Structure formats: C-alpha cells, structure tokens
Amino acid sequence: MIEIRDVAKSFTLHNQGAAVIPVMAGANLAVGAGECVGLIGASGAGKSTLMRMVWGNYLAASGSIMVAGLDVAQAAPRQIIALRRQVLGYVSQFLRVVPRVPTLDVVAEPLLNLGVPVDQARARAAELLARLNIPERLWALSPTTFSGGEQQRVNIARGFAHRYPVMLLDEPTASLDAVNREVVLTLIEEAKARGAAILGIFHDEAARDRVCDRVVDVRAFTPKVAA
Amino acid sequence: MGAVDLSIWANVNEATPLLSVQGLCKNYGARVGCAHVSFDLFPGEVLGIVGESGSGKSTLLSCLAGHLKPDQGEVIFQTAQGPRDTVVMAEAERRRMARTDWAFVHQNPRDGLRMGVSAGGNVGERLMAVGARHYRDIRATAVDWLGRVEIASDRIDDRPRAFSGGMQQRLQIARNLVTGPRLVFMDEPTGGLDVSVQARLLDLLRGLVREMGLSAIIVTHDLAVVRLLADRLMVMKGGHVVEQGLTDQVLDDPQHSYTQLLVSSVLQV
Numbered sequence: 001m002i003e004i005r006d007v008a009k010s011f012t013l014h015n016q017g018a019a020v021i022p023v024m025a026g027a028n029l030a031v032g033a034g035e036c037v038g039l040i041g042a043s044g045a046g047k048s049t050l051m052r053m054v055w056g057n058y059l060a061a062s063g064s065i066m067v068a069g070l071d072v073a074q075a076a077p078r079q080i081i082a083l084r085r086q087v088l089g090y091v092s093q094f095l096r097v098v099p100r101v102p103t104l105d106v107v108a109e110p111l112l113n114l115g116v117p118v119d120q121a122r123a124r125a126a127e128l129l130a131r132l133n134i135p136e137r138l139w140a141l142s143p144t145t146f147s148g149g150e151q152q153r154v155n156i157a158r159g160f161a162h163r164y165p166v167m168l169l170d171e172p173t174a175s176l177d178a179v180n181r182e183v184v185l186t187l188i189e190e191a192k193a194r195g196a197a198i199l200g201i202f203h204d205e206a207a208r209d210r211v212c213d214r215v216v217d218v219r220a221f222t223p224k225v226a227a
Numbered sequence: 228m229g230a231v232d233l234s235i236w237a238n239v240n241e242a243t244p245l246l247s248v249q250g251l252c253k254n255y256g257a258r259v260g261c262a263h264v265s266f267d268l269f270p271g272e273v274l275g276i277v278g279e280s281g282s283g284k285s286t287l288l289s290c291l292a293g294h295l296k297p298d299q300g301e302v303i304f305q306t307a308q309g310p311r312d313t314v315v316m317a318e319a320e321r322r323r324m325a326r327t328d329w330a331f332v333h334q335n336p337r338d339g340l341r342m343g344v345s346a347g348g349n350v351g352e353r354l355m356a357v358g359a360r361h362y363r364d365i366r367a368t369a370v371d372w373l374g375r376v377e378i379a380s381d382r383i384d385d386r387p388r389a390f391s392g393g394m395q396q397r398l399q400i401a402r403n404l405v406t407g408p409r410l411v412f413m414d415e416p417t418g419g420l421d422v423s424v425q426a427r428l429l430d431l432l433r434g435l436v437r438e439m440g441l442s443a444i445i446v447t448h449d450l451a452v453v454r455l456l457a458d459r460l461m462v463m464k465g466g467h468v469v470e471q472g473l474t475d476q477v478l479d480d481p482q483h484s485y486t487q488l489l490v491s492s493v494l495q496v
Contacts, residue, residue: 015484015487015491056476078239078272079239080473082238082239097455099422
C-alpha cells in the first residue's frame, strides 16, 4: 500500500546563503495491507521528514512514493487532496483546527468531507470521543481550550473517524495516560485487522513492540558524506 | 493493492477544470500588475492567493472576475453550455454570469452590499436579478439564508448600517451565495474583522464550500487563513506567481526564496 523507492530529500535555505542541506538519500520502504511499520532513529534522523514526504507536505527531491497506486512524489495537488480525503489518514502530534468549532464537528469533519450524512458522521465521532474518554460535556466546546492530552485524543478520534486504508501515525501514544494509551493501541490493532497499512513513529517502546510488525531505522537513509 | 478502490483516480484524472487561466497579463502603463499567470481550478477546489501588498493578487482577482480587462491571456470558464473565454465575452453576458455562476465577496462589505436596503432586500435583490418574482418565496429564501449565515430572522428588515462588521460580512456572503454560484471570488474576506469573528466566518465558509460543492479563489495576506481554508496555494511577488502547490506543502516546505521569507516571517501558522 505504501512503497517508497530510492527517495532523496534536501532543503535549500535561500535566505541563509542558499545553503543546501541533504537530509535523506536512498530511502526504501514498503508497508503492506494489514501491516504496521515503525520508523526508528534518533531525533533529527529524518523519521518525520520521511512521513511528511508520504503525506505530501514535503517534496521529495527524487525517487517515488507510491500510496495506493498514486506516486505522491509526482502527483498533482488535486490528486493528493483526493488521496487524503479517501485513502490516506494522518494523526499528527498537533491539533490544527478552526477556533470555535465544537469538538464533535472537528472529529466528524473528515466524514462530512466524504459526503457522509451529518447524523451518521456525528454518531461515529461521538463513539470515538466516548472510547477515548473525552467527557460528553466537552463535545460542544472547541478543543483549542483543552489540555494537551485531551487535544491529542481529539486528534486521534479525528484521524480514526474515517476508516482509511493507509494511515500515518506520529507519536499517537505520547502524553497519554495508561487507560487512553490502551484505547489508542486497540484502535491501531483494529485498523490493522481491517487491512489498513500503517506507518508510525512511536517513542513508546512497549507500544511499538506491541503494534509494529517491523521497524525501519531511518539512519540507513542518512546521506553519505562524499569522500 | 488490497481493498482500495482505484476508480477514485479515474474520477480525479478525468475531471474538467471549472476555470482555466492561460498566460494572463495586466499592466498599468509601464508597471506590471500581473504577468503570465496560468492555472486550472477544479470543481470543489479552494485556491488561496497570497503575497504582500502590491504583489498583484488583487489585480489578478479583478481580471479573473471580469472587473478589469487583462491585456493578454485567456480565462476559460466551464459554463453550462461548454467552455467560454470570459475575457472576450460580451459585457452583458459577463454581467449575467457574474450574477449567476460567479460571486464576488469584497473585503469591505460596503462595496458588496446596498447599504440603504434592508438585509432581506439585499439577499432578495440577487434572487430577483435571476428571475425570482414571488414575494413570499423570495422572503422565505432570504430568511433561510440569513439563518445559514447566523443572522437572526428578526433583523431581516434592518439595514446593514445597523449591523456589526462581522454581520455585514456574513450578509454579503449570503447575498452572494443565495443564487447558488459555482465559483466565488473573495478578496480578503476576513480582513478587518476581530479574530473571534474571523474564526466564525472561516467555519461558515468551510461549511458552505463543502455543502454547496463550491470552488473558491481567496486572496489574502493571512497565511493562517489559507492554511485552514485553501486546498492549493499560489504565492505572488511583483506580479508573478513565484510558487504554487498544495497549501501545506507550500507552507511547510517552501521552495522559492520569497516564500521561505514569507513563511519564516510569520508568528506560528
């Protein structure tokens, strides 16, 4: 479902003397349906960079990134928009929403964008918020005022609202208590069981051991310094 | 490939652009307004245009909406009767399209509203311009639309002068969308509003775009607004498009030096 072939990435900082910083070269990786692959490597090694290239908000310098038959590295914006709407989900570490929108609608939005009727979308949102232990009295409020852990759970509920065939998870269990961590791990296991291909970053080793079928060390993709 | 239905790509790949712009140029004497702008806009897409004051973004929007005549280039709109170049279209026909297929939301609601006419009249007038004649239907539609933009129905007979800035802007949106356009041009729609009112307006616009399947072109200098509203982004400088792409790609991994400067100059977007 995800197939990364010979991907390279560099940043050109035009306003800092046009410095070119190569950050990745020769990245290869495949994730099949029903499989969860964890990215490992020290902070700054390129885990998030690789994940963002799959999501499409970072441009790959070369190589191909096939997601469900679309090469994200070459695709037109509208193809990536369609991919994200229907196929590719992303749970980032940060919740980014229009202020003042109620939590229930924030979670239901990915389904509304797919044309799911409002009552069904809200029912699914309510089910997930309840599972993630967000008290019902908060559902009508904007999540922008919530605690960090609550915001993260809202973000996870939003990410799992639609049953995406491919998912990217960036530290989904960070800053969660034991009960909610368990809920999130169960959600991931359920997604795998229905055939979702998952690429994730987990600093929580126990969580990683439990849900990941394999790990890939991104340090193998660090560009070699020319001799 | 598993259970994914790949037919979604066929739908995406076969879509016809709603608006196709080719080599658009507009000069003001020796000064460049906008130069060699080309892009396609597809149904349901929201395109953001950002750039500093004087970058040509408002000039471009005016050319697209037919308020200014470009010196060169084509603006092909997919009408019900097939593709038409709105640049060479007769003025009467362009005006008819501006009342039906397009809408234009001005930064200052005073430019888009009739200030001496009641709120209901502002909305009803657009309907009458496209042939609605039955008073009760017009009033019912106006009440419905005021509700959708969160204006209480007991304000229907008040003039916009008596409204707050945010309410005026919402009324302008209702007036523009009541006739069910397919493309909306917006010039700094949230400019000049309190941040709390901005948020409400953004949420409203997102809902309307989704429910009506609207395409929109939004000119703004606010990167936070485009992040939340636009699927795609065009960055302009000195009349030229220096970079375009998926909104979060342009903001998170800008390629052009000017975009890098723009993004790094903002406090947290």
